[in-house]
Amino acid sequence: MKFRYDINALRALAVILVVFYHFNIPYFIGGYSGVDIFFVISGYLMSKIILKGFSTDTFSFIDFYFRRAKRIVPALVILVLFTVLIGNFFFFPTIESKTAEYGISSIFFISNIVYYYNSGYFDLSSKTNALLHTWSLSVEWQFYLIYPILLFVLKTIYHKNRMIFQCIIISLIIIGFSSMLYMSNKNPSFSFYSLTSRYWEMLIGCLIVLNEEYIEKNISIKIRKIISLICFVIIIYFVATKNDSLLWPGIYTLIPVICTALIIVSNVSISIFKLRLIQYMGKISYSLYLWHWVIFVLFSSIGFENLEYVPLILLLSLLMAHLSYSYIEKYDFKFNKSIIYLSISGILISTIFYFYPISKFVYGEKELKLADFAKDYKKHQMIKQFKTGECFLYSKSKYEDYKKNVCLEIDKKRKNVLLIGDSHAAHLSYSLNKYYKKNNINFLQATTSYCFPIINPRGREENVKLVNYIFSDFVPKNNKKIDLVIISANWKDMQGYTYYELKNKIGELIKYFEDKKLNYIFLGQTETYKFPFPEIIAKKQIFSFIKEENFISKNTLETRDFLLKTIPKDKYIDLYKIKSIKHLSKDKKTPYIFDDNHFTTFGTEQIVEFISSKYNIL
Known part of the structure; x- marks a missing residue:
């Protein structure tokens, strides 16, 4: 040719x-x-x-x-x-x-x-x-x-x-x-x-x-x-x-x-x-x-x-x-x-x-265990933390797997708080539930992977069903019994939306809550790393030139700025790079994030403590 x-x-x-x-x-x-x-x-x-x-x-x-x-x-x-x-x-x-x-x-x-x-x-x-x-x-x-x-x-x-x-x-x-x-x-x-x-x-x-x-x-x-x-x-x-x-x-x-x-x-x-x-x-x-x-x-x-x-x-x-x-x-x-x-x-x-x-022979034993943290964490801790397959629909879960009688049981005698969102809501569920139990408040959870908590979202059909059920059925029937709705999501993923589209969808969601006279609060975008955080922190202990901030995705900061402009200030809790949060436990065995963006309970306990000390979340 x-x-x-x-x-x-x-x-x-x-x-x-x-x-x-x-x-x-x-x-x-x-x-x-x-x-x-x-x-x-x-x-x-x-x-x-x-x-x-x-x-x-x-x-x-x-x-x-x-x-x-x-x-x-x-x-x-x-x-x-x-x-x-x-x-x-x-x-x-x-x-x-x-x-x-x-x-x-x-x-x-x-x-x-x-x-x-x-x-x-x-x-x-x-x-x-x-x-x-x-x-x-x-x-x-x-x-x-x-x-x-x-x-x-x-x-x-x-x-x-x-x-x-x-x-x-x-x-x-x-x-x-x-x-x-x-x-x-x-x-x-x-x-x-x-x-x-x-x-x-x-x-x-x-x-x-x-x-x-x-x-x-x-x-x-x-x-x-x-x-x-x-x-x-x-x-x-x-x-x-x-x-x-x-x-x-x-x-x-x-x-x-x-x-x-x-x-x-x-x-x-x-x-x-x-x-x-x-x-x-x-x-x-x-x-x-x-x-x-x-x-x-x-x-x-x-x-x-x-x-x-x-x-x-x-x-x-x-x-x-x-x-x-x-x-x-x-x-x-x-x-x-x-x-x-x-x-x-x-x-x-x-x-x-x-x-x-x-x-295996290049790094020390402590660093190897820390770098491999996510593997064991996913096996032994994540299901309990996220309530996977029960109150959190995973990528392979069916809509029928979601247990409404467990996750959405309204308590007529106590205040009710509803957490909705994707995995960035689910990873907070364990610590939020623990906090609300101490305060005698009933905690409800409706979370699903890779599907934004918005009206008529995009995503996997089984996951979309749950979100649509919440907004078209559960909330309208129980809005007078719900004292607070907490919305949390990894908005950085965008999920095929443009910023313009997402702004309109969030605006539609806010109007939905206000029309129903529901109290609501958005939890802000948290940092996402370019590599698994446990590996970053493990390398940092060996190489002095390793800096955590060099691994933070710039998109998370852009998304955080977008959310600050889109959501009313009194309805948004900024969680980006909170200075008071420790990134590694005292024994240097547990990082605050187990992959590149999802928090461990060590991290979420600190987030809930930060939120409850500064904001009114009932």
Whole structure:
């Protein structure tokens, strides 16, 4: 296939967008759409290869799969080996074992599936997953496996009637796009990681192949150059102005996808596409995509990810990408089982470190126990603290699991306080219940994971049912018997809402309470860390340069400021970085947060003490 400057320039644009987004560089808030650009490019190139092979009767499944493996596997396996090995010196055993597990899933190209099933509410933050970005490679490879077979089945139609063939492709695109829109609202995590929500982007590439000859004959080069330039600018403008809280993939995914398709189908080389820097970035785009996130996570694990460190991280990323491109991508792997041996080596080494992480010998026993705090806490303490499966619906709970007779039993002889919200309400329930029992007040709890306590919220159907029941049934029937409603949520997660939408939803909730003359109070946004807090505090005891504040997510401060402007001051209790709260118990065994944002009872006891001493919560 003839080399095309425009496609290489698109690769450069895509990788720059993704890298700058991951590095938190301003004005690249929509940079993750670079992955969608890659999907369209891949779909086009694969369609071109397969359909051309059909036309000349030279297509070979074995040759196709080997060429894909030759292009993708060697650089990926080397990256996995590096990450698993070096991770032992940056990560504690829990994360190191996970990294090894993710390395194996990446080599098998099922990491997108593994990440989806590991994307539970209390799982390790994505910031700790140095191989998180391999999900897109898994999606592409899964597409490569299925796509040639699909086209082979349609081969006869392709030869006999191109119009019918094109209609079939368009139908599949519409089905995929519609499925994506539906799943993005119902199950955003599944929609993000799943091939079923992404394949339509790659099928757009097939439409380009089917129509590029017609476009070239009927539209002048001048007009096509203008279209390409405009689309290039639109992508950049969209990335710079996109609201990060928008659902993705979603309706707006059409913008980078259509613009990329128009640039490819225009098939022109404008001067900006031929710039040496852009062409170089396009050549190393795959290796740069692989290496940048690993290096960023390694730096992040020691608190070095602020803007002042970005030039160094970027320089190292470019260096590793250059080496990977020059000595791995360009190496001519023959079909001599070298790729298979390399893959097996990666799998075996990752398996060894999964069971026997070297980091066990890097850190001291006390630090290891502290870093591993969350594992035991979730097993033995969290269920009791959150009332999981009883008054708190987890990600896999059913609506019927919620025990109304236990959690929402109104006491006619005492005052009643209702706690509603997500896990940030649930983690306070044990300490609040304890406080109210001492004061002879009845405590009610209605909490559910990843579902805001607002009127008609988004989220998992089972969880939404509970929230809707509270506002449409329970509160209207009992509003005169409820003396206080406490609202607490991890608003930072946004859950697909824009700040504007969330402001309106919170305003709607406030009006709801005031119309019913209910006393209410919002508990404010608490800090969220980029890494599990127990690991941060454990590293801090070893390395003097580790600072807790370097690990606090900036989004939590932004969310806190948003809430302060949205909620009446007398109805909002600010809980962000409370100075009086101790972060580690006297015996240095219990941190105040057990993951990256959920408090232990050691932490919640302090919060309730702080609240009750300064505010009237009955």
